[in-house]
Amino acid sequence: MTVxxxxxxxxxxxxxxxxxxxxxxxxxxxxxxxxxxxLTKPDNVGLGFIVSGLAIxxxxxxxxxxxxAVWVLLLVVNAVSCxxxxxxxxxxxxxxxxxx
Amino acid sequence: xxxxxxxxDVVLATVMPVLVWRILASKDLASSVVLFVxxxxxxxxAWARLHAPDIALVEAAVGAxxxxxxxxxxxxxxxxxxxxxxxxxxxxxVGVGILVTAVGVGLAVAVIHLTQPVGLAHEVDAxxxxxxxxxxxxxxxxxxxxxxxxxxxxVLVTAALGARLYAPGSVPGGxxxxxxxxxxxxxxxTPIVVLVAGYxxxxxxxAPGGAFQAAAVLAGGGxxxxxxxxxxxxxxxSIAVRAALVAGLAWFIAVxxxxxxxxxxxxxxxxxxxxxxxxxxxxxxxxxxxxVLLMFFPGEPAPGEAARHPEDRW
Amino acid sequence: MHExxxxxxxxxxxxxxxxxxxxxxGPTLADRMLVAQLFCTTAVAVLLLLAADPGAEALRDVAxxxxxxxxxxxxxxxxxxAPTGAGP
Amino acid sequence: MSAWSIYAxxxxxxxxxxxxxxxxxxxxxxxxxxxNLIGTGVFLILVALADRSAPAQPDxxxxxxxxxxxxxxxxxxxxxxxxxxxxxxxRSSDDEGGWP
Numbered sequence: 001m002t003v004x005x006x007x008x009x010x011x012x013x014x015x016x017x018x019x020x021x022x023x024x025x026x027x028x029x030x031x032x033x034x035x036x037x038x039l040t041k042p043d044n045v046g047l048g049f050i051v052s053g054l055a056i057x058x059x060x061x062x063x064x065x066x067x068x069a070v071w072v073l074l075l076v077v078n079a080v081s082c083x084x085x086x087x088x089x090x091x092x093x094x095x096x097x098x099x100x
Numbered sequence: 101x102x103x104x105x106x107x108x109d110v111v112l113a114t115v116m117p118v119l120v121w122r123i124l125a126s127k128d129l130a131s132s133v134v135l136f137v138x139x140x141x142x143x144x145x146a147w148a149r150l151h152a153p154d155i156a157l158v159e160a161a162v163g164a165x166x167x168x169x170x171x172x173x174x175x176x177x178x179x180x181x182x183x184x185x186x187x188x189x190x191x192x193x194v195g196v197g198i199l200v201t202a203v204g205v206g207l208a209v210a211v212i213h214l215t216q217p218v219g220l221a222h223e224v225d226a227x228x229x230x231x232x233x234x235x236x237x238x239x240x241x242x243x244x245x246x247x248x249x250x251x252x253x254x255v256l257v258t259a260a261l262g263a264r265l266y267a268p269g270s271v272p273g274g275x276x277x278x279x280x281x282x283x284x285x286x287x288x289x290t291p292i293v294v295l296v297a298g299y300x301x302x303x304x305x306x307a308p309g310g311a312f313q314a315a316a317v318l319a320g321g322g323x324x325x326x327x328x329x330x331x332x333x334x335x336x337x338s339i340a341v342r343a344a345l346v347a348g349l350a351w352f353i354a355v356x357x358x359x360x361x362x363x364x365x366x367x368x369x370x371x372x373x374x375x376x377x378x379x380x381x382x383x384x385x386x387x388x389x390x391x392v393l394l395m396f397f398p399g400e401p402a403p404g405e406a407a408r409h410p411e412d413r414w
Numbered sequence: 415m416h417e418x419x420x421x422x423x424x425x426x427x428x429x430x431x432x433x434x435x436x437x438x439x440g441p442t443l444a445d446r447m448l449v450a451q452l453f454c455t456t457a458v459a460v461l462l463l464l465a466a467d468p469g470a471e472a473l474r475d476v477a478x479x480x481x482x483x484x485x486x487x488x489x490x491x492x493x494x495x496a497p498t499g500a501g502p
Numbered sequence: 503m504s505a506w507s508i509y510a511x512x513x514x515x516x517x518x519x520x521x522x523x524x525x526x527x528x529x530x531x532x533x534x535x536x537x538n539l540i541g542t543g544v545f546l547i548l549v550a551l552a553d554r555s556a557p558a559q560p561d562x563x564x565x566x567x568x569x570x571x572x573x574x575x576x577x578x579x580x581x582x583x584x585x586x587x588x589x590x591x592x593r594s595s596d597d598e599g600g601w602p
Contacts, residue, residue, distance in 0.1 A: 005415055012422045012463075019426050019459065022452060023433045032444045035436075039448050043455050050422070050459050054466055057415070066474055067462055073292070074458060074481045080285040081451060081488040084278055088492035089444045091277050104420035109505045111427050113512035116546070120516050120539050122438070124523035129531055130494070131437055134446040136535060137487050138437070141450075141457045143542060144476060145427075148464055150509060150553045151560045153472035155545070156461075158572045160476050164454070165483030167538070167576050171531070172490040174583040178531065178590040188526050196525040204518025211510045211547055219552070221561040236562035237569065245566060252570045259577035263584040282489050293482055300475065308472035312569055313479075320483040327489045389573065396580035398587065400493055 008053040015049030018042055031097035032089050036082050043078040047071055112146055129175055137168035153308040154237050157300065161316030166393060169323050177267070177401045232374035234306045241310065242378050246367045250356060253349045253385060260345065260395040264336055267398040276329055286328035293321030301386055305375075311385040318386065319393030326397060333399040334391065341391065348388025352381050419463045426463075430456040447491045454484045506550040513546030530589070534582045541575040 001009075018041050025038020051071040055064040119139040123132045140163030147156035224236050224244065231239035241249050276283070297314040304310030325331040334341040355377050359368045369377050430453055437446045458477045465473035516539060523536030545568045552564035 001415075005418075008415075009418050012418070015459070016422050016425045016429075019456060020429045023429045026433050026436050026448060026452060032442060032448070035445060035448050039452055042452060042459075047455060047459050051462065054462055057466070063471075063474075066478075070458065070462065070474065070477050070481055073478070074455065074484075076288065077285070077481055077485050078451065078455065080281050081485050083281050084485075084488055084492045085444050085447055085451075087278055087281070089442065092442075094442065094444075102417055102420065104417055104424055105505070108420060108424050108427060109508050111424065111431070113508045115427075115431055116512050117515035117519055119434075120519045120523075120542075122434075123539070124519065124527055124532060124536055126438070128440070129529060130443050131440065131446050132532060132535060134443070134450050134491075135437055137450045138434070138453045139539075139542070141453045141480070143546070144480070145457055145460055146509060146512075146546065147549060148461060148470070148473050148476065149505065150549045151556065152549050152552070152565050152568070153470070153476060154565055155549060155568050155572065156473065156476045157479055158569055160479040161483055162572055162576045164480065165486045167579060168450075168487040169490040170576075170580055170583060171535070172487065172494055174587055175531065176494050177587045187528050193526045196522055200518040200521045200525075203521060204514050207517060207547070208511045208514035211514065211551065212507050214551065214554075219561045220563045221555060221559060224562050225559075236559070237565045240562050240566035241569065245563075248567075248570060252574060255574060256577050259581045263577075263581050266581075266584040266588040278489070278492055282485075282492075285485055289482060289485070296475075296478060296482060300479075303475075309475070312573055316573070317479055317482065320486055324483075324486050324489065327486065327493060393573075393576070393580075396577065396584070398584065 004056055008057040011049045011053035011056075015046045015053065018046030018049065022046060032094065033086060033096045036086055040078070040082060044075060047074060109149060112142065112149065115142055116146065130172075133168065133171045133175060136171060137164055140164035140168065154310070154313065157308060157313040158316050161313065161320050162393075165320040166316065166323065166396075169327070170396060173397065173400065177398070232369065232371070233304075233378060235304065235308070235310075237308070238304050238310050238378075241312075242381060243369070243374075246356070249385075250349075250352050250367070253352060253388060256389060256392045257345060257349055260392040263396050263398075282324075282328035283330055286324045286330050290321055290325060293317060293324075297321070297386070297390075301382060304382060305379070311382040311389065314386045315389030315393065318390035322390065322394040323397050326394075326399060333397060334394055336395075341395075344387050344391040345395070346388070348381075348385040351384040355381055416467060419466055423460045423463050426456050426460055443491060443494065447488060450487065451484070454480060505556065506553045509553075510547050510550040513543045513550060516540075516543030516546060530586050531583075534579060534586060537582070538575055538579045541571065545571055 022038055022042035025041065026035050029035045029038050048071060051067050054067045058064045116139065119135055119142065123135045123139065126132045126135065140159060143163060144156045144159040147159055224240060228236060228239055231243035233239045233243065297317045300309040300317060301311065301314035326333050336342065356367045359370065360366060433449050433452050437449045440446060458480050461473045461477040464470055520536040520539035520543060524533055524540070527533055527536060548564040548568050552561040555561065
């Protein structure tokens with residue numbers, strides 16, 4: 001394993017941890033809005049780490065740019081999707097959970 | 101194949117039937133639809149593992165994007181409680197259960213014991229030069245089995261006509277309660293969707309991609325525009341829509357029948373211009389299939405009475 | 415490196431399967447939709463990891479298509495009106 | 503067990519489950535879903551069989567079949583949904599009428 005491989009592996013492991021954290025949040029958090037917050041972790045950070053690992057390891061620049069493009073696109077799409085989900089939930093009269 | 105590959109395959113292959121079971125067992129139809137979307141995503145991974153990236157591409161667009169949207173939309177029209185057929189008696193369920201178990205086990209055993217080594221891969225490879233395309237799957241679709249694809253587009257156009265006859269679609273009015281996000285997102289994504297569709301179509305001659313993939317992506321983008329209320333659902337009354345709907349079929353038939361005039365066989369492309377003809381068919385097919393898929397989407401039900409009489413909105 | 419990537423994909427797959435419990439539990443449709451979105455993100459990650467194997471480059475396009483069409487279902491869900499008046 | 507046989511068994515299980523769904527589920531929408539899922543099972547078996555030659559190139563003929571099959575299956579589902587929409591509409595609008 002070269003240095004790059006080691007770094008890439010570390011990045012992937014960190015990314016996988018964020019994916020795992022997202023699932024835990026999805027299962028443990030009390031309402032839709034907090035779960036949305038949990039979901040953004042794998043979306044943004046988790047995939048970000050995995051993509052960085054792949055990008056530094058790829059031999060071609062085009063490949064690195066493509067995986068980064070997928071990540072950026074997913075950031076945009078999921079950010080808006082989360083807003084849409086939150087707004088639809090709010091419009092249906094569901095209010096955020098609070099510790100009473 | 102390493103042990104980890106095996107673990108991945110086993111987990112994936114177990115998750116799919118479990119999802120199917122949950123889809124059919126879940127009490128709430130909306131969660132069935134969500135689970136169905138999840139199954140679409142998971143099965144795309146299975147196609148990827150089985151070295152079928154073409155199918156993964158179509159599945160990604162059709163299974164996850166289109167069918168999910170169609171089902172969710174149909175659910176808004178039908179309602180969660182409507183559309184219930186007669187309850188099935190216990191005896192029938194037990195009988196059917198026994199029968200399908202037999203079918204499943206028999207099928208699995210039969211498939212695993214297929215010893216005949218592999219079908220037509222060698223034949224396709226040997227004749228690839230005659231097909232005028234470099235990518236085997238595209239060669240099978242448009243050259244070796246052009247017949248199938250020609251009939252398929254006919255089936256698709258018929259299905260689109262049928263779907264529109266039954267549920268002609270509606271035009272939602274009023275303010276968008278989700279404004280402005282869907283509209284902005286659709287506007288940002290549309291150029292990228294068109295670019296990706298073009299890229300997939302262009303790749304089809306030499307690598308995974310082609311008319312079906314491009315059309316599925318385009319249709320997904322179209323549905324996004326309709327959902328975001330940027331575009332209205334395509335209307336049958338529009339000449340442009342009708343032309344786009346039949347373009348693929350008409351052009352394919354023309355190209356297929358033309359060699360008959362020179363004494364050649366049906367679908368025998370003249371070898372000098374074969375590649376150009378295949379590409380032109382692919383472009384026409386992309387257009388038609390994407391419009392067909394878009395026609396399946398009847399639009400949102402309008403609030404109140406309007407949704408009850410969709411024929412008024414033809 | 416293939417083994418490392420496969421190891422990561424197995425972890426991702428198992429973690430997303432655990433998330434399935436949320437679809438069953440709900441309680442609202444939005445919660446279920448979140449799981450579908452998590453599935454989508456995970457599928458993209460898995461596809462990108464698988465695409466690093468030689469000969470599997472096309473899977474990057476699949477990931478791209480996934481990303482592009484993910485919002486369709488989310489927006490149909492958001493438009494979903496239960497006609498009987500029941501909540502999401 | 504090789505990879506293809508695992509997926510082929512999975513396909514057989516999906517076919518059995520969804521066949522059961524077609525006959526035993528009460529909601530019309532679920533029957534439509536089940537019919538669509540039978541297709542998924544069949545495709546899985548076909549593509550698994552095409553991959554028997556792994557690690558050599560898989561057989562392109564089943565791939566082409568499934569490719570068209572996926573699109574046909576979404577059309578069939580969409581047509582069925584359109585009919586189901588119309589049926590629900592009829593039922594709700596003329597309850598007094600003679601619609602079955």
